[in-house]
Amino acid sequence: MAEGQIRKAISGFYYVEHEGQLIQCKSRGVFRLKKINPLVGDTVTYVPDGENDALITDVHPRKSELVRPPIANVDQALLVFSVVEPDMSLRLLDRFLTVIESHQLEPIIYISKEDLADDQTVEANESNLTYYQNIGYTVLRNRGNDDPLLEVLRPYLNDKTTVLAGQSGVGKSTLLNTLLPELDLKTGVISDALGRGKHTTRHVELMEVAGGLVADTPGFSSLDFDHIEKEELRNYFLEISEAGESCKFRGCIHVKEPGCAVKAQVEEGIISESRYKNYLLFLQEIMDRKPRY
Incomplete structure (x- = not known):
């Protein structure tokens, strides 16, 4: 039994780095039942399985995870x-x-x-x-x-x-x-x-x-906001998030609300008009998203 990091995944095989060597591994079938999908970047535990291969037995907790790219x-x-x-x-x-x-x-x-x-x-x-x-x-x-x-x-x-x-x-x-x-x-x-x-x-x-x-990474050009709710978007524009702390209403999403500090800073030229327009476009995209059940 040993630990290593998955460095690449091709055609169902995972190549795990351990002490300067890449070990070719497969994952346990039970992972599929538990909906665990090993990803490149994962720290894993593996055991030898045959002469040249190994079997991943455990995927360690992640500090971050991307879907596209995986x-x-x-x-x-x-x-x-x-x-x-x-x-x-x-x-x-x-x-x-x-x-x-x-x-x-x-x-x-x-x-x-x-x-x-x-x-x-x-x-x-x-x-x-x-x-x-x-x-x-x-x-x-x-x-x-x-x-x-x-x-x-x-x-x-x-x-x-x-x-x-x-x-x-x-x-x-x-x-x-x-x-x-x-x-x-x-x-x-x-x-x-x-x-x-x-x-x-x-x-x-x-x-x-x-x-x-x-x-x-391939596929990163497929950028969507499926995981972002409309109330969260403001947190991901640094200057809008900061200015929003001075808005009159705590739940302000900086569109039509009175006393909006973000709109005031856009009018004063402090916040970039193009950034604010992109914020509004992204917000509309999220609001137009089909409901998820």
């Missing part, structure tokens, strides 16, 4: 956004931030491809990125090959399990290849017709990078 025990999300090819979408960034915040993960915003953008495009994004920094988010920049950003990135990865996420084609695989050249991940090609990258990642796998673990 991964457990993540500390933070590195959100990769490019300024060109594809152009930066603040609405998509806010969707990512909302979902990440709702899972109590730490978001880090990484801006790629600034070296490919003209000065006008970079300047147009500058005030937006400054705003995200001012409300409390870490924003890291890539201004070209001579920028020591990747060395700056390493302390953020050290001793952390990080989900690498973002719009297809923004440079996630390129970033991992730079951090860990031996990975030699296939990088996507931008489709001119669709304006998005071809999917290049097929399964979730945790890889040792810069003293931590990084997962390049």
Whole structure:
């Protein structure tokens, strides 16, 4: 009997890291009856089962869990956004931030491809990125090959399990290849017709990078708010949550209520109008959701 961490899962097999080796494991049939689904990132107990395989007998409690992608025990999300090819979408960034915040993960915003953008495009994004920094988010920049950003990135990865996420084609695989050249991940090609990258990642796998673990995850672009109630959404917009403490009514959701401190700060230009509009769009999306029974 031994303990280890699931580093990847492919075709019903789980590959568990133990003392520098990957052990091929299957899970107990009773897990299905108990609706226990081992995930990449889980700490598990396993026992030998035959000459080369092992059997997972216990899945340890998780500190976090994501459904799409299916991964457990993540500390933070590195959100990769490019300024060109594809152009930066603040609405998509806010969707990512909302979902990440709702899972109590730490978001880090990484801006790629600034070296490919003209000065006008970079300047147009500058005030937006400054705003995200001012409300409390870490924003890291890539201004070209001579920028020591990747060395700056390493302390953020050290001793952390990080989900690498973002719009297809923004440079996630390129970033991992730079951090860990031996990975030699296939990088996507931008489709001119669709304006998005071809999917290049097929399964979730945790890889040792810069003293931590990084997962390049497929399927994270499927962002929805099925797990978020309308009264909770305000908690996942940092500046709206903070301003909301001064609202006249405790249950204010910052739409039409009198004495709303959030709407006042939007009118004063303290809270970004685009962020507030995205909050209202997401709120409407949640309110339009079909009831669950």
